[in-house]
Amino acid sequence: GAVVSQHPSRVICKSGTSVKIECRSLDFQATTMFWYRQFPKQSLMLMATSNEGSKATYEQGVEKDKFLINHASLTLSTLTVTSAHPEDSSFYICSARDFRVGTDTQYFGPGTRLTVL
Amino acid sequence: AQSVTQLGSHVSVSEGALVLLRCNYSSSVPPYLFWYVQYPNQGLQLLLKYTSAATLVKGINGFEAEFKKSETSFHLTKPSAHMSDAAEYFCAVSGSSASKIIFGSGTRLSIRP
Numbered sequence: 540g541a542v543v544s545q546h547p548s549r550v551i552c553k554s555g556t557s558v559k560i561e562c563r564s565l566d567f568q569a570t571t572m573f574w575y576r577q578f579p580k581q582s583l584m585l586m587a588t589s590n591e592g593s594k595a596t597y598e599q600g601v602e603k604d605k606f607l608i609n610h611a612s613l614t615l616s617t618l619t620v621t622s623a624h625p626e627d628s629s630f631y632i633c634s635a636r637d638f639r640v641g642t643d644t645q646y647f648g649p650g651t652r653l654t655v656l
Numbered sequence: 657a658q659s660v661t662q663l664g665s666h667v668s669v670s671e672g673a674l675v676l677l678r679c680n681y682s683s684s685v686p687p688y689l690f691w692y693v694q695y696p697n698q699g700l701q702l703l704l705k706y707t708s709a710a711t712l713v714k715g716i717n718g719f720e721a722e723f724k725k726s727e728t729s730f731h732l733t734k735p736s737a738h739m740s741d742a743a744e745y746f747c748a749v750s751g752s753s754a755s756k757i758i759f760g761s762g763t764r765l766s767i768r769p
Binding site for chain 2: 573581584585588648649
């Protein structure tokens, strides 16, 4: 099946710094990617929909200035957590839409665990 | 608007016993329904999905789910539990197979020896 990768898998940063997380579709082009966050022992909450070549669509309650999303190519979307604070510590998961004929499904990345000290 | 409700945050069964994880959905459009499994500190793995074809959907690892429109349910079952089935399971819904997916709260499955 299709593969989606995330980098880094784990990151620890100091409070106030910014962290960039990459999501790549390895063997298909993805015009649409999604970003989720998951707190410990909780479900996945959709943060935003990332569209190649246009602005991301954020879910209600998600700060667009804090969680910057860039989808500059058909295989890469990035999520930048700006001025990170300990409450931003979470598991961030992306998914990518594979819309090739006969497929049209989503594949999830392995996740990135962010710890803000 | 779409949502899913998973009944039971934790289910424990004996090895070899039937696994039943419950999921009810709400959707204003014909739904696409999914079950995902997540092992500790890992991403999601798709178990199976319903896309308006057959109401009984077979997935990987011996799991299957039945779409019941009259009950707005999509329960996940497996005839005989294995120790390796211990994980977190998420039911999810979307308006199509590739639009944004809304997840349920998850059910942790434990397997007793």
